[in-house]
Amino acid sequence: MSGKSKDRSLHLLAGGLLLAMAALFAVAWYYQIAPLKAFAEAALVGGIADWFAVTALFRRPLGLPIPHTALIPANQKRLGKALGEFVRDNFLAPDLVVARLRQGSPAGWIADTLAQPAIAHTLARRLARVMEDADTRAAVLGLIRPGPPLAQALLLVMRQHGHQRVFDRVLDAVQNALVRDNAFVLAKVSDGSGRWVPGWIDRKLADKLTAALAAGLDDLRRADHPWRLGFTGWLERLAERLRDDPALAAKLAAMRDTMLADLLSEPHLTPPLAEAIVTWGRRLAADPGGRARLDRRLIHLTERVLVPSRREIGDFIAEVVERWDSATLVAKLEGQVGRDLQYIRVNGTLVGGLVGLALYGLSHLLG
Known part of the structure; x- marks a missing residue:
């Protein structure tokens, strides 16, 4: 019943x-x-x-x-005011809130909660629905503005040597792949050699080629390497075109709208977002230092934002009840x-x- x-x-x-x-x-x-x-x-x-x-x-x-x-x-107005004052004085008292946060571990609760796939999926689906809202989507698309704003962002990243770090990470990924397994190189060498060439020769050639590639990658780490300098020059020319070429900006804007319209839809956005939430929750659960840092930040945020605003929160509750x-x-x-x-x-x-x-x-x- x-x-x-x-x-x-x-x-x-x-x-x-x-x-x-x-x-x-x-x-x-x-x-x-x-x-x-x-x-x-x-x-x-x-x-x-x-x-x-x-x-x-x-x-x-x-x-x-x-x-x-x-x-x-x-007595609706008086009840709303009394409820707001009750919440303000009994639930948002500074000593009570901070002591409760210090007693437990908000970060631990957050980690355990977000690590649950069902909760992560529900949260991801709700966030995805928010992204499907026309105003929210327009705001997100407005953050990615091709043209002069994107050119300025690219130049800022370059001034902070972000492009060099990206270049190095690509080198690290390729070099790690070669160290772990050179089967790809061996397969290419075997395909290019004749049937009469023994397999041990193919393996020896593949090992030497792998070593040469690794040495070449090490050489690419030099700040004055032509390829690295060429990458920097290409980014500078791209930033210049983004700043001065309206046609390119319009083309990129159209590509942005087409790609993000599909990526920000609930069916496409929910699964990867849920997976990211679960992954972050599990990493936080396995990281005591990270949880301690997050706890300190949450307590600091509470002391700086929530507790000083408790009078406004109480007034807000009173206003909501009064408007009912x-x-x-x-x-x-x-x-x-x-x-x-x-x-x-x-x-x-x-x-x-x-x-x-x-x-x-x-x-x-x-x-």
Whole structure:
């Protein structure tokens, strides 16, 4: 049974019990059964009083303009302010927040959470949906602007020798591949030699060729190597064209729009993004030093941003509650506590009846 069905059942139970007490009172009055009449009468009073009290919290009983009813809608602004102050003073107190962060490890929780594939996939899918928003996509595309902005970015990277680091990383990748396995070179040598050439000669030639390639790669690491200088010159000419050639900028912009429109779609973006999230979470989980650094940054961020802004956060909560439609606010609160309120009505009816019966018995005992 769903929550709404249970709430409706309890509401019917409370109302039905009140009607049953009214019927019981009528029977007791008709047959003059004094104890039963005392019980039913008191139960009716208790049930009606609790029905009035419960209803008066959210709306006017029977729609009558009775003072001090519909308390929650009438005091919505004050409730919002009180809720904001409560969160501000009890959840965002500086000592409490920082102590709680120091006690645990937010970075550890983040790592364990993001390392779970299901959570990472859900997070990636939501991020991908954000990227599919037209305004968000336009903002992302605006960050990649061919033409003078891209030329300036390229020249900035070159001034910081970023292109040289890229060149060296490419050399490292090729050299590591040759060191790990020269089967590719051996296959090419074998294909080029005749059938009559023994295999050991092919292997010897492949080893020498591999060694020569490795030496050539080492030579490319010289700052004055012609190839390295040629790479730098090509990037400089590219930056110049990006700055001065509108046709090239327009062509690159069209390529950007075509490529990113496909890459930023949810089906294409979600899998690699989820894999990246899981990988980052697992690396963080296996890196105690990284977690410690992230914990320090989170605590520092909390001390510098969250805690000093707690008054604004409290005011924001108050404003949100105040802006809620009264019917929405009542529905939210009734959905949370409605079941307990119906139990109050049931208990009020039964307890009222028992108290009435007890008073009846006590009055007879005292003569």
